[in-house]
Every structure is written in structure tokens, then in C-alpha cells.
Amino acid sequence: MISDLEVFSHTPSRVGESPVWDADRMRLLWADIPTGQIRAKGVDGGEETVWQLPEPVGSFGLTSDGRLVVGLASGVALFDTATGRLDRLAEPEPEQAEHLPSNRLNDGKVGPDGAFWIGSMHKVGSGGAALWRVTADGRAEKKVSGLTTSNGLAFSADGRTMFHADSGQCWLDRWEFDPATGHIGKRTRIAEPDDSVGRSDGAAADVNGRYWSAGVRAGRLNLFEADGKLVGSADVPVRRPTMPCFGGHDMKTLFFTSIRRPGDAGPDCGKVFRCRTDVAGVPVSRFRV
Template identity: 35%
Template sequence: MTITVTATRISPSPDMLGESPIWDDRLGRLYWVDGVSCLVRYLDYATDRVGEVKVPSIIGSLALCQESGRLIVGLADGIYLLSIADGTLEPVYVPEPVNERVRFNDGKVDRQGRFLCGTMGVFAEPEGTLIRVSGDGEAECLATGIRISNSVCFSPSGDTFYFADSLDRAIRAYHYSPEREPLTEPRIHVDTRPYHSGPDGATVDSEGCIWVSLVQAGKIGRFTPEGKLDRLVEAPVDMPSCVTFGGPDMSILFMTTIKDSGSGRAISRHPYGGYLFALEGLGVTGIPEPLYG
């Protein structure tokens, strides 16, 4: 079914490539990135105070750390710890030699506190990988041959891992072990071809349903743990890129959007393309994201 919700534009200015929103319930703060502008941005929800931190390259994703005030981020060439206070970076995993044909993209922390981040081909070549980094900085490669890594998220129990190569137009589900084990053979969880879009950023709610940005369709889809479409939400702009739950009771779905991705593949025609939105009235809640470390 298609439903209508209340959507409020909450950022003071647009992003070029808004991505990777995440709610920090310790601070009542929402973080997100403007990828091609090389910015980490944040909004203190109670006061509407906004801030940003410049990083030295394109940034694909971020996640919370156990130490409040630090984030783990996927920059173009590797994974780093970022201090929000002064912008300093500490390398966690930087592959050698640097492959300039790929960059790090979507990432999330699993229920064991490890950061999973996928790379993508700069020109969508199948040279991307999926990397998992533990709290002690040890890294392992879980998958190769990826063109555009996206839709990284986990079921509430942590035993199912969702992941997509966006150009395949499908979200895959893997049985996920809490131990350091390889990924299992996946199953197709959601085929997004009927919705005329590849999957972009995704999150899960407290009922185990996955919410995914259908960027080319201008919609957000909610799919059950069995992969069935539960509802479609019309986005307030034409290119929603990623979603996360947050707010005081975890009932707000925050949504980043695209103005111009910089690649020529995604350029909004909407006057509010690139802004951050808050979607309310969904009738479901999310769960706090795990902390790295």
C-alpha cells in the first residue's frame, strides 16, 4: 500500500550528496554526511543547533563509537576515527596500495561492535569489496566484485545481515554469525526491479522490517522480515538516499536526499533536493544503532 506521512524539512541548507544519517540517543543528535562536499554534519534536535566538520576526501558513511564525540567514518581511501571536536583523524584501516578506482561507501556497525563498510567502483566497475573492522582494528574482507555497496544493516537480533550492490537492483540477506566467520550464501530478500529503482541506504525498525530508499523512484519502501512489501512512502523530493530512525522515542524517520551526486547518475529536479527531512506518523519505531569498539 502507499501511505502519506508528515514530512518536515529540517536542515538549513541542502547537501550535494546527503547520506548515512544516524541518531545518537546519548546526545539527542543526528549525524549525517554530505559525501561530495566532504562534510560530516550534525543537528542537535532539541535546540536546532547545527554544525559540520570538514574531512579531507569524499565520505561515504559514518557510525557511532563507544567514546561519545568520536565517529568511525568511511573516507575515499579508508576507514578512520574522527574527532568531532577538532576534526582530527586516526586511521583504522587503509588498504595498501591505494586503489583510486574505488572508494568507501555505505557502512554500519554490527551487534558485536564491528564496522562493516563496502567500497564501490568510482565509475561503477565491479572492483568493490566489503570490509569488516573489529574494535581492535583488525580487518577482514567478506566479499569482492561489488559495483556500488549499499543497504548495509542488520536485523534487531543481529543474526541477519542485509546488503546490496545497487546495480543488481536487489537486497540480499545473509545468515550472520556473532563469531568471526565468512558470510553465508545469500538469498534475495527484496527484488527492487518492480519499484523501478536500485536500493540505496536502508535501516531496520523494532519489528524487524527493513526500510530502504528507492532513490530512482522517489519512494521509501518497508519490507517485512520475509521480504514482502508492507508499504510505500512517497518521499517529499525525487531522490531519497538513506534513512534512519531517531528522535526522543525513536519514532521519526530521518531521510537524507540528493541534489547532485557528482557522478552524473543522480541529479535532483526538485527545489528541495539535497535537504534533510523528518518523516512522522509512520506508527513504528526504530532501535538504537550499535556502537563501534
């Protein structure tokens, strides 16, 4: 399933998340959620670049004009890495401060429709979170409600399937997806991964239609067929891997982030890893601005 596993970034994150492959610059970007940092490192090594944001960063994506679309704790913004300019775009949960004080934005990914799909999470475990579709005109449309920890977004190579997980409620769903409009159709519950295999955290899709999921708490990467059948599992050297991402010149390098918490065993917790796979991943889409 994977080979040649090694540490890619030795800088530990408290909660490393949202690795994004930038093919134009041949580099990986990722976030450390609670510190509000986005980091970048070239695939051939060298110094890491760090950008400091004013809030925790749940996720982000590339844009069509070279900026980043960023899911901050309280809302979505456009960030220019060259100038440091941050333009607020949307507040998907404007009632957050008064009615949902324990919510923050979490896992997000740019879809084949060019919109930023981002979910929220409830930090104390209720079902008050949701999945949102955010577009460049600042509109935020609620697409799925009743969530606890929205996670695991990934899209198939043809753009017609969206995978989505709730790691709090331990389920993985497959949705019919229209890449032209962003409409989601039929919803199918395909798996209910729990702590025995690792709850579904962040994820990525390969060109064969399979779903690669970080099995957080179980120290493994899990590989699912599109129908939810678990067909592979690889142990990794950290207990809390958080999200895989395909990249490299042939899209067969798999990167993944991890968490570093007090008491976690092993010196590599929180670091970013890379390994090789025998299948290419689906290239990321860019947010249309």
C-alpha cells in the same frame, strides 16, 4: 507508513548520506559525501555543527568512547569531534590507488558485533567492489566480493540478520549473522528492486524485522518484509532519497537524507527530512574501541 513529513535541515547537500542518530545528545548526524563534511543538528532545532574532513566521507558511525568511526574515500579513520584529531585505522583496499583507482568506500554501519561494516563502490560500474569488516585493532576482513555499489546495510533487532544490497546490480540479500563474532552464514537473495520501485540505497531496520530502504531515482521509501516482500511504499518530495534512519525519544521518528544534482526538480533536493512512523527502529550499535 509515514506521516507528518517535514524538512529537518534546510542546508542542501550535494550527496547527503549516512544519517546516524545520537541518542546521548538527542541529535542527528549526517554526511555530505563529496564535500567531506559531517553535520549535526539537535532534534529540537538550533544551529548546525559542521566538521570538515580531508576527503569525501562515504559513511560513519558512533564509537564507544565518543568519537566517530569514519569511512573516508581511501580508508577508515577515528575522528574526535572535540579536538579535530583524525587517526587512520585501516585501508580496506590498499591497492586502490594502483589497481582500483575508480573505487571509493561507500555505505557503512556499525554492526551488533561492534565492528564497522563498510562496502566500496566502483564509480564506473564494474564488479571490483567489496564489503569489509573493520575492527578497532586495524584489521580489515573482506566478507563479500564481486560488488558494484555496496549499499543498504541494516541489522535486525536481535542482531542475527544482516541486510545488504548492491544498488548497481539491483539486488537485496539477507544474511545469517552472529552478533558475538561477526560471522556471516547463509545468504538469501530476497528481492531485486530496480528503477520501477527505486534501487536499494541506504536502509534501516525496525523492531518488527522489516527493512526500510531509500528507493533512489524513484522518489520513494520502500518497506520490505524480511523475506523480501514489498509491503509498503511512500512517495517523498525528492527524486533521490538516499538513506533512512530511526531516531527521536521513542525511535519512531524517521529521518532521511537526499541528493541535490543540477536539473533535479524541486527546491528541497539535498535536504534532510523527518517524519513519523508507527513502529520503532532498531537503535544503532557503537564501534568498540
